[in-house]
Amino acid sequence: MELSRTTLGIAAGIAGTLFLGYCVYFDQQRRKDPQFKKKLRERRQAAKNISRSSTLGGPLPDMNDHEAMQTFFLQQIQLGEELLAAGNLEAGVEHLGQAVTVCGQTQQLLSVLQQTMPAPIFHMLLKKLPEVSERLRASMKAGGNILQEEDVE
Structure with missing residues (x-):
């Protein structure tokens, strides 16, 4: 029975490592994508424009x-x-x-x-x-x- 618990622990560790590697890999791919950076800049600019126009200074x-x-x-x-x-x-x-x-x-x-x-x-x-x-x-x-x-x- 001890062998199966050890095997299960190792399998869980490997699965966790693979999942973490998967996340890191796709995060890197996302960040390298030129469209991602463009969309991020557009979102930030839109948020700035909304907050600039959001003052009480309007009529x-x-x-x-x-x-x-x-x-x-x-x-x-x-x-x-x-x-x-x-x-x-x-x-x-x-x-x-x-x-x-x-x-x-x-x-x-x-x-x-x-x-x-x-x-x-x-x-x-x-x-x-x-x-x-x-x-x-x-x-x-x-x-x-x-x-x-x-x-x-």
């Missing part, structure tokens, strides 16, 4: 224009999802926070986000929400869109 909608607010809300949700998918969590959470801030049904939106987002990212959103809300309100006041207390639900 803010008029709080009295329902259609403009809805468009802004949808843009912020879409941009937040794209940034999260690209791995830029901070900027993605920032945009989702802006969407939550301008949303008329905040509790329902937070409930949906809690169900669809991973818990750590949702908690990051909750922590960032007061900061984003205050920054958005300050930007609206500076832009002439003064947010009144009765406007906030």
